Amino acid sequence: MSNRLVLAIDTASAEASVALGDDGGLRAERRWTVGTTVSKELLAAVEALLSGAGVERADLDAMAVAVGPGGYGGLRAGVATAQGMALALDVPLAAMSRLEADAAPHLGGAPAGRAVVAVHDARRSGVAWAAYACPAPDRPPSELVAATMSTPEECVASAPAGALWCGEVTEALTSALERAGRPDDEQAGASPHSRAAAVLELARKRDSYDDPALADVIYLRPPSITRPNPTTTPRR
Numbered sequence: 001m002s003n004r005l006v007l008a009i010d011t012a013s014a015e016a017s018v019a020l021g022d023d024g025g026l027r028a029e030r031r032w033t034v035g036t037t038v039s040k041e042l043l044a045a046v047e048a049l050l051s052g053a054g055v056e057r058a059d060l061d062a063m064a065v066a067v068g069p070g071g072y073g074g075l076r077a078g079v080a081t082a083q084g085m086a087l088a089l090d091v092p093l094a095a096m097s098r099l100e101a102d103a104a105p106h107l108g109g110a111p112a113g114r115a116v117v118a119v120h121d122a123r124r125s126g127v128a129w130a131a132y133a134c135p136a137p138d139r140p141p142s143e144l145v146a147a148t149m150s151t152p153e154e155c156v157a158s159a160p161a162g163a164l165w166c167g168e169v170t171e172a173l174t175s176a177l178e179r180a181g182r183p184d185d186e187q188a189g190a191s192p193h194s195r196a197a198a199v200l201e202l203a204r205k206r207d208s209y210d211d212p213a214l215a216d217v218i219y220l221r222p223p224s225i226t227r228p229n230p231t232t233t234p235r236r
Helices: 038-053 072-089 098-107 152-158 171-180 195-206
Strands: 006-010 015-022 025-033 062-066 093-096 116-121 127-133 142-150 164-167
Touching: 006 038, 006 072, 006 195, 015 038, 015 195, 025 038, 025 195, 038 072, 062 072, 062 195, 072 093, 093 098, 093 195, 098 116, 098 127, 098 164, 098 195, 127 152, 142 152, 152 171
Parallel strands: 006 062, 062 093, 116 164
Antiparallel strands: 006 015, 015 025, 116 127, 127 142
16 A cells, blocks of 8 residues: 555553654654543544644544553553544554554664663553664564563563663662663653654554454453352352
8 A cells, every 4th residue: 555644543651642644754643641531532632633634534544553551441442442443444453562662762763782671660560561672774673572561670680781761661660770780771761752653653664554353452461350260169
């Protein structure tokens, strides 16, 4: 498909965003801090973005969405909205990792071979993280460490040395880095563009558009509700 017009959605955190672009790059983006209802605010942001760019929904050739890890309710709302729009428009949908999207803007400026570690603060569950490197300027990131959930100490012990850290780098993680004595590790500055813009660019590089029904949220921690133990006598 030549010069696809793509809408990207990100609701993986309280800082949500939408972006519009084509094979030539980013055309427009909007980001905001979620206030009350993610789905309602998201639909309003999509309409404002498209209207401001002079684009109708019917003009879209594809969709892209961040599928996590992240907050349960926000992610479900974003993925469901992206799937619903893609199915209604009969266009493909690219499902992209939130961690890869956080790392991607920092890979271009990182020295050759330097790892970028992207982190999501999962609060009491610890941190969700993954490590990436950039093989070539117009190639998607290569995964050095797959997305996983761990304590800050375990994260620091397993992450590549001399890494550039980005995303939700917590005080606990910063303290763990200091205790580990890793002077070559650094924390990245804020990206000038939204996460949705990074999702848009990753989808273009990976050309990973697929059936919208296949997109699903990434979960790195076990569900809070598990199957009942068959040996347990049910209460009456």
